[in-house]
Structure formats: structure tokens, C-alpha cells
Amino acid sequence: MQYLHCAEDNxxxxxxxxMRRTSIDVLHPVWxxxxxxxxxxxxxxxxxxxxxxxxxxxxxxxxxxxxGATPVARLLAREGADAFGVARLCEAQQLxxxxxxxxxxxxxxxxxGNASILAADDIIQTVHSLEYAKALHCAAQAAGCRIRIHIxxxxxxxxxxxxxxGNGGKVLLAEVLQLLASCNTLLIEGIFxxxxxxxxxxxxxxxxxxxxxxxxxxxxxxxxxxxxxCVHAANSAATMVMPEAxxxxxxxxxxxxxxxxxxxxxxxxxxxxxxxxxxxxIASVKHVPKGFSVSYGHSYVxxxxxxxxxxxxxxxxxxxxxxxxxxxxxxxxxxxNVIGRVCMDQVMLDVGHIPDVHESDEVVILGQQGENExxxxxLGQATDTINYExxxxxxxxxxxEYVE
Ligand SMILES: *Cc1c(COP(=O)(O)O)cnc(C)c1O
Numbered sequence: 001m002q003y004l005h006c007a008e009d010n011x012x013x014x015x016x017x018x019m020r021r022t023s024i025d026v027l028h029p030v031w032x033x034x035x036x037x038x039x040x041x042x043x044x045x046x047x048x049x050x051x052x053x054x055x056x057x058x059x060x061x062x063x064x065x066x067x068g069a070t071p072v073a074r075l076l077a078r079e080g081a082d083a084f085g086v087a088r089l090c091e092a093q094q095l096x097x098x099x100x101x102x103x104x105x106x107x108x109x110x111x112x113g114n115a116s117i118l119a120a121d122d123i124i125q126t127v128h129s130l131e132y133a134k135a136l137h138c139a140a141q142a143a144g145c146r147i148r149i150h151i152x153x154x155x156x157x158x159x160x161x162x163x164x165x166g167n168g169g170k171v172l173l174a175e176v177l178q179l180l181a182s183c184n185t186l187l188i189e190g191i192f193x194x195x196x197x198x199x200x201x202x203x204x205x206x207x208x209x210x211x212x213x214x215x216x217x218x219x220x221x222x223x224x225x226x227x228x229x230c231v232h233a234a235n236s237a238a239t240m241v242m243p244e245a246x247x248x249x250x251x252x253x254x255x256x257x258x259x260x261x262x263x264x265x266x267x268x269x270x271x272x273x274x275x276x277x278x279x280x281x282i283a284s285v286k287h288v289p290k291g292f293s294v295s296y297g298h299s300y301v302x303x304x305x306x307x308x309x310x311x312x313x314x315x316x317x318x319x320x321x322x323x324x325x326x327x328x329x330x331x332x333x334x335x336x337n338v339i340g341r342v343c344m345d346q347v348m349l350d351v352g353h354i355p356d357v358h359e360s361d362e363v364v365i366l367g368q369q370g371e372n373e374x375x376x377x378x379l380g381q382a383t384d385t386i387n388y389e390x391x392x393x394x395x396x397x398x399x400x401e402y403v404e
Pocket of ligand 1: 059061085107194234235236237251252253254255261
């Protein structure tokens with residue numbers, strides 16, 4: 001394995017990266033290996049799937065779903081990502097600080113009082129209501145700045161956005177545009193919506209949303225849409241299976257990291273490659289007798305003589321306590337069960353059936369080892385959640401190592 005860190009041009013020479021991974025020489029007890037070539041591969045699957053004229057806004061919110069926002073942004077900028085999408089102002093600010101020059105859109109709510117920061121960092125803000133538009137306009141006017149915005153239409157997600165006609169709303173886009181046009185501080189550059197179920201087996205609801213979105217665009221009536229307005233709607237799932245929803249730009253997130261948007265979509269023809277593996281080194285190996293109790297609460301007691309290994313990952317790394325006596329990891333390519341409660345920083349495995357286990361041997365918590373694999377989907381199912389949460393809940397103290 002070669003560390004990208006050694007690449008010709010100090011690709012990762014930003015402070016944030018080194019805060020996470022102090023030095024190439026440090027051996028970490030637990031780490032997340034991020035496969036850069038997998039992310040590149042996934043990006044190009046999308047790139048070749050959508051029309052050339054369609055832009056790609058790579059969604060890198062939540063620290064690129066746990067994969068590291070700045071390294072992923074740099075990598076994807078080189079591959080030709082046209083823009084980046086984040087959820088919060090602090091995420092956008094970090095990217096600017098780290099030298100990312102592409103357009104950045106904040107999908108979420110930014111308190112209007114931050115108008116001057118948005119302008120200074122040239123960040124695009126989503127405007128989801130008239131009240132918000134007015135507040136942002138006032139703040140921008142007071143600060144003497146102009147803000148680039150995208151208008152969000154709620155066609156059925158029920159989250160942020162002007163309610164589309166047909167989704168309980170009555171505001172015509174024409175009225176919104178007219179009002180915004182009178183606010184000379186807000187530059188309308190885009191308009192978008194978000195699907196609630198484009199990853200479902202049946203796409204009826206997604207098509208209903210698409211229809212409402214198109215009707216909303218048509219409702220601009222006599223007011224022509226601003227020149228060069230960027231229209232977008234598609235998340236990963238819609239990018240994959242709803243070409244009619246691509247418009248001017250797509251916003252893939254989860255697929256970039258090699259994960260399917262839902263189990264229903266795993267049958268898709270996309271050859272995605274998961275980018276994240278989580279690995280640790282065994283901290284301790286102990287031969288114990290029958291009747292030996294393991295971890296907090298003595299909830300687990302061995303039923304026979306066996307060998308237990310302590311693994312340096314716990315719930316404060318993002319390994320859920322729900323996996324107490326339920327999870328499993330790979331040791332020498334063989335599954336070993338989690339026994340007893342998951343602690344804050346450690347967890348124990350029964351490795352009695354695996355020959356020759358030693359301290360410092362590599363354990364795979366997520367990913368492949370030998371013939372076996374633990375997928376984010378599996379970990380999600382085991383903890384009643386989705387692969388999105390599995391990768392994005394890995395906490396910052398788990399260093400990310402970028403490998404080719
Ligand atoms: C998170 C998000 C996306 C990306 O969704 P995926 O399912 O990960 O592709 C796109 N658009 C918006 C508005 C989002 O919040």
C-alpha cells in the first residue's frame with residue numbers, strides 16, 4: 001500500500017490532515033483506510049453515466065460521509081467535479097480555508113446573520129422560504145454584500161423549501177422570483193429540489209415529485225428564469241436511475257463512497273467500490289477458562305475455555321454499543337464474535353477458533369480481509385440503520401489514512 005501523502009505535490013499537506021494523522025510513522029491502534037482509487041472509480045462511473053453537459057456537484061457534507069471532506073474535495077476537484085455540496089456553513093468555510101476553489105452550495109440552514117461570511121467566502125446559500133429570503137436580504141444589505149443563492153422547492157420531502165403547488169403550497173415561482181429580484185443583494189443562480197424516495201423499488205413517488213418540480217419551473221410564467229440558472233434535483237439514486245431528473249447538474253453523495261443508496265438498488269448495474277475500511281490492531285490476547293466474565297456488567301461469561309482478544313475500538317469511535325455480544329470482526333480472514341459490552345474505547349472478541357492470534361495482528365471491522373468481508377450494509381442492518389450512518393458516524397479521533 002502506498003500512501004498518497006508521499007505523492008509528488010504535497011497533496012495532503014494541509015494542517016487539518018496532519019492534525020488527524022500526526023506523522024506517517026505513527027502506528028495507530030485503529031484507523032479508517034480510505035481508498036482514493038475507489039472514490040475516483042465511483043466518480044467516473046457517474047461521470048460517464050450522465051450527459052457531458054450535466055455538471056456534477058459532489059456531496060461532501062458530514063466530512064464527506066466520514067471519508068474526510070478536504071482530501072475528498074481535492075481528489076474530486078482533480079477528477080473534474082464541478083461543485084461541492086455541504087450541509088453547514090462551517091463545512092463550507094473549512095473547504096475554503098483548505099483552498100478549495102469550486103462553487104460550494106450549503107443545502108441547510110445558515111443563520112442570516114452570517115451573510116457577510118457567506119459573501120466573503122463566496123459560498124452559495126440555499127434559500128428555502130420568503131421569510132428566510134427577507135432576513136438574508138436585510139443582513140446582506142446591512143453588511144453591504146451580495147450573496148449567491150439557490151432556491152429550494154419542496155416537492156415532497158417535507159423538509160426545507162418553498163412548498164410546490166400540488167404539495168400543499170400555493171406560492172408561484174413567478175412571485176418568488178419577483179420578490180427576490182427586488183432584493184438586489186440576492187443573486188439567484190440555481191433552483192432545486194430533493195427526492196424522498198428515489199432509491200425505492202417503485203419510483204411512483206419520485207416521479208410525482210419530478211412532475212411537481214417541472215410544473216413549478218413552468219410556473220415562472222411571464223417572468224423568464226434568470227440566465228444560466230442551474231436546475232438540479234438528483235441525489236445518487238436519481239442520478240443512477242432517473243435520467244429525466246438530471247437537468248443541469250446532479251448531486252451524488254453516497255455512491256461516490258462506493259455504497260448503494262438502498263438495498264433495493266444493489267441490483268443496479270453500477271460496479272461501485274466501497275472506499276472506507278476500518279482496521280485495528282489487537283491490543284491483547286488472553287487464554288481464559290470456562291466461566292470467565294467479560295466487560296462491563298459481567299453480561300457475558302465464557303461457556304468453555306477460549307481465547308479473547310481486546311480490540312482498540314469502542315462506541316466513542318463510532319462502533320455502536322448496540323453491537324455488544326452481537327457484532328463480529330475479521331481476524332486472519334475469519335469472523336470472530338464480539339463478546340460482552342462494547343466499551344468507550346475497546347471491545348473484546350472470542351478468537352478461540354482462530355489459530356495463532358497475536359497482539360498487534362490486524363483486525364478488520366469494516367471491509368475485506370482474505371475471503372471475507374464486513375460491509376457497511378451489514379453493519380447498518382445489525383444496528384437498525386443504513387450504510388450512510390455507518391460510515392458517517394466514525395468519529396474524528398479515528399485517523400483517516402489515504403491509500404491508493
Ligand atoms: C445529502 C444530499 C444529497 C446526496 O444524497 P445521496 O443519497 O448521498 O446521494 C443530495 N442533495 C441534498 C440536498 C442532500 O442533502
